[in-house]
Amino acid sequence: MAHILVVEDREQDRYMLQVLLEGHGYAVTAAANGIEALQIATRNPPDLIVADLLMPGMDGFALCRQWRQDARLKDIPFVVYTATYTDVRDQEFALSLGADRCMIKPQEPDVFIQGLLKVLEEHRAGRLRAHPPAVQDMAYLQQHNEALNRKLGQKLAQVEVGKQALEEEAGARMRAEQQVKVFSQQLKNLAAHIESVREDERGSVGREIHDELGQHLTGLKITAFLLAREFSKPNITISRQDTVERIERMLKSIDAAIQTVRKISTLLRPTVLDDLGLLAAIEWHAQDFQARTGIRTRVRLPSQGVQLSPEATRALFRIIQESLTNVAQHAKASRVDIKLQQRKDLLWLSVSDNGQGIPEYKIEHPRSLGLLGMKERAILLGGDLSVSGKPAKGTTVTVKVPLQRAANVP
Numbered sequence: 001m002a003h004i005l006v007v008e009d010r011e012q013d014r015y016m017l018q019v020l021l022e023g024h025g026y027a028v029t030a031a032a033n034g035i036e037a038l039q040i041a042t043r044n045p046p047d048l049i050v051a052d053l054l055m056p057g058m059d060g061f062a063l064c065r066q067w068r069q070d071a072r073l074k075d076i077p078f079v080v081y082t083a084t085y086t087d088v089r090d091q092e093f094a095l096s097l098g099a100d101r102c103m104i105k106p107q108e109p110d111v112f113i114q115g116l117l118k119v120l121e122e123h124r125a126g127r128l129r130a131h132p133p134a135v136q137d138m139a140y141l142q143q144h145n146e147a148l149n150r151k152l153g154q155k156l157a158q159v160e161v162g163k164q165a166l167e168e169e170a171g172a173r174m175r176a177e178q179q180v181k182v183f184s185q186q187l188k189n190l191a192a193h194i195e196s197v198r199e200d201e202r203g204s205v206g207r208e209i210h211d212e213l214g215q216h217l218t219g220l221k222i223t224a225f226l227l228a229r230e231f232s233k234p235n236i237t238i239s240r241q242d243t244v245e246r247i248e249r250m251l252k253s254i255d256a257a258i259q260t261v262r263k264i265s266t267l268l269r270p271t272v273l274d275d276l277g278l279l280a281a282i283e284w285h286a287q288d289f290q291a292r293t294g295i296r297t298r299v300r301l302p303s304q305g306v307q308l309s310p311e312a313t314r315a316l317f318r319i320i321q322e323s324l325t326n327v328a329q330h331a332k333a334s335r336v337d338i339k340l341q342q343r344k345d346l347l348w349l350s351v352s353d354n355g356q357g358i359p360e361y362k363i364e365h366p367r368s369l370g371l372l373g374m375k376e377r378a379i380l381l382g383g384d385l386s387v388s389g390k391p392a393k394g395t396t397v398t399v400k401v402p403l404q405r406a407a408n409v410p
């Protein structure tokens, strides 16, 4: 049974080689570097040595040189097995130091074993080439130095590549951080916008209460007060006719107050939406919009209705409201089409006008808070919202929401 000495600094590689060789019937001893290998080999000379080149302590070049200078070892075949010194000049250097064969890692196990077998056979048959004369110290040092420099050069190049990768990663991270900053600014803007919309809503509810309801109630109070004063006089002078008229005026005021209360509650929450559902609310809002703005408003809705959670219903309705407000404010349009469709498992909503078209830069602009708010609502439903515009051809807002999510969102 041939005995092979394996010299390899990486424990895992050493172990793999040992297992492979033992599996093929060789007796194996192993060393972690050149110094250890020389100690083991002089005690128990192997039939062949397989050595790595790049190793701490004494590397493969130095080991090979000493091997060939040691009377007890110099006739034992020396095979270099390296993954790091792959330059032809490195291999030539190893051969000039007396290596019999150089193999580049990793080799297929079969090829590797065949390679060793061949060296052993040639050795037995005396066919291995004669070992070159010992390289002189100066020449050795110079060539060894050059091999190390080449290695260093390669390593530096690898470090450079690594550095570039790190720089790219740092760049990507910086861009991501920048984006997070932009997003958080947008969120802040949005929060401020929502607050100001709430303020506006509170303001307009306040005005309704003060201007309308207040007036009706004051009128009612004055009429009731005067009537009470008339009736508390010892001699009632007010005619029956007059009394009836005043009471009728009071009834009118009460009716108007009731109307105002209804209006306020509509302002506070869209009751049509709650009572009649999304489709009826869209119809109602479209009619109201057309009546207020004179912009012809068409609605196309799914005939069999849609099953949506209250949250999804509210979000879609708000998106339509915002889109129509934008049409009235910015589009200079004469018509607008609202379409709601169920396509497979998606709900599609589009609001398109025939106006001047939204300018491209406004679509993603961080100050386009209305649009941003609409997008947020769509995203919260697991969907998305896109806006597109063509000059003089109009603007379209498209929302796609997964039906499953829209039905389940609380």
Ligand SMILES: Nc1ncnc2c1ncn2[C@@H]1O[C@H](COP(=O)(O)OP(=O)(O)OP(=O)(O)O)[C@@H](O)[C@H]1O
Pocket: 193, 326, 327, 329, 330, 331, 332, 353, 355, 356, 357, 358, 359, 362, 363, 367, 368, 369, 370, 371, 372, 395
């Ligand atoms: N249908 C449209 N046609 C043309 N331009 C539009 C349309 N919708 C939006 N825009 C343009 O996009 C901008 C951004 O719209 P967005 O709704 O975000 O803000 P806004 O309407 O100006 O203000 P807010 O909605 O906060 O009251 C508008 O100022 C307008 O210039």
Ligand SMILES: [Mg+2]
Pocket: 322, 325, 326, 370, 371
């Ligand atoms: Mg707007």
